Amino acid sequence: MKILRVALDVPLDTLFDYSAADQGEIAIGDRVLVSFGRRQMVGVVAEITDHSNLAPGRIKPVLQVFRDSPPLSGEIFRLLRFCADYYHHPLGEVVLNALPVPLRQTKPVARAKPTGYHLTETGLALETDTLPARAIVKRKLLQSLKQAGTLLRSDIAAISPSAPQAIKEFIARGWAEESEEIAEPAPTPAKADDLPPLTPPQEQAVTAILSGQDHFQVWLLYGITGSGKTEVYLRVIAQVLQHGGQALVLVPEINLTPQLESRFRARFPDTCQVSLHSRLSAGERLRNWSLAQSGRARIVLGTRLALFTPMPKLKLIVVDEEHDGSFKQQDGLRYSARDMAVARGKQAGTPVILGSATPALETWYNAGIGRYQKLELPARAIAEAALPAIHCIDISRAKLADGLSDSLIDALRARLERGEQSLIFINRRGYAPVMRCAQCGWVSTCHRCSSRLVVHLREKRLRCHHCGHESRIPPTCPDCGNADLAPLGQGTQRLEDNLGSLFPSARILRVDRDSTKRKQALPEMLERIHAAEVDIVIGTQLLAKGHDFKKLTLVGVVNADGALYSADFRASERLFAQLMQVSGRAGRDALPGIVLIQTQFPTHPLFQALIKHDYPGFAETLLTERKQAEFPPFCHQALLRAEAPQMETALAFLRKAQGVVPQDFDVNLFDPVPAQMTRLAGMERAHLLVQAASRGALQAFLSAWNKALFGLGGNVRWSLDVDPLEF
């Protein structure tokens, strides 16, 4: 009897045996419908054997083998298995979470309809002018069909959101019909004479990567903002496309996808390109995923979740801004898309490009020891655009008006007079980070988290930025009844108000998560900045990355010091990267830029390195510190996390976990401690750190320990976090 070992989306570290009878050919990676307990579930066939350790009576038959979508390829299945092993996470959860939502459901998806359309004789005879002038979409659609011959559904959707409706009407009128077979669009290389010339370092980078096109190699593309990393990606991708391959490009944030997407589309207009990120609807995501799986989509651009997209002709992986923390998932399967991209490249035998101006220390280290190859782009691609001058403003002495020093105000005034733009960077949305009672010292705190409630004055509310809890601003102090409540500190909203009264005629725009909540808000705002309809931009993290504003010549950083007191050993690495990144916003065109950073510690080595634009120097300092402290990358870490309604429950579990430690492993176990964010959404959290000198020792230990932990039970939620970034 044929036994299928099936991976199911349950938090159990095991596969489940089912029997298969007359379901025809079954392959690893096939989706199956099975009865599990009292319910039905979708699983994925992980192994096929002819025996089971179970009593035959307990083995249920597979109910159905789905034929609506091709099975997961061996290649992608191997990656998922590696990921499950590396992060010690149940295979079923890993595999099922990699599938688009419709493929996880017990109903088969509608078989993909014919994906192409072409004009009929009648349609071809039709003149665009005969359509009503206001039928813009229909005119465009007709035009495009005439030009291209056949259009894919995705192409049609790209014309306009209403174009899919229009094509139905065309079919109803007999102007168009579905195409039975769609020829692969011939790869058309971009015209060489249109391309911007490469700088010598870019040229070298492209040549180096192309020379190793057919085997695994990690390239660290190290270059400051504006040095032209994207152009290097584009040139390498062009070669990949010409050889019939597929390229996977990962970016840290959804907000960066549209920008890169349009740049790629402009360069490769005839190439099928899809994006994958969490803001797509389930249907779009399935469609794009399937296009990649079939090999039709040649460029896949997306956030970390795009890493698990099946791509049969994968020839290149690019991870842009590889240092960015958002490549690490912070719940469930805590994987690093950057690290798994390297693993995928290794399995597929393709080059992997990690791009950054401030590489993660781990990456820098790997390049230093020769595991990765470093390629450096030293200059800004636009020769006239010099590096911005970075200055620190010592606010331990200068007095501040509403958080702004005189020097910064003067600099802002000068830009306004010259008609140039300024950006004030402040990584705190809301009006003020906390509400405080001047009388008794009460501060607004969240009931469910160990965090402070942020003042949102416009909405007259206090909000927890961790759990989303909201309440009205109390009229008087809840503790002492005094009416002397005041917002303490600066947030984006307050800065907006203050700058408004300082510069009444200036056009000020605030760009943060609150002001860009509406779907199209961010692109519209970016457009206004580009069109020079804004004088002063107040921005958070959101604006730090990737946007290139030609008229922007001043970047002010209001308060950068928080990270300097942080208990997190990676805080200064992140601060440096962040400041380097916002600095890159200044003076990207012909106008020279200046960066003013307000700090209490202007002599701190971090700022000293920043002023010199000296990432390598700063990285060396950090590496020396890490080596002395035996921190990553000089050791390997894992965290056992536990959460429960009571802290004591979580700690008790962790102590028990300490007790079941298997012997003879060369690892170092620390005592359980409460997490830095002790309470979150009503749960108390604690963790236990494991360190090992080698990755192998850590992995061997975790495998054995993980098994023991499953036997522990208890009323806590626990999980392993391999290579943790947050404590």
Add this chain to the structure above:
DNA sequence: AGCACGCCGACT
């Protein structure tokens, strides 16, 4: 994780 079974408090 679900979803059952299983024994103790306030209700039509």
Add this chain to the structure above:
DNA sequence: GTCGGCGTGCTC
């Protein structure tokens, strides 16, 4: 007399 609280146990 029942509805329902969430403890613990299992799922091929």
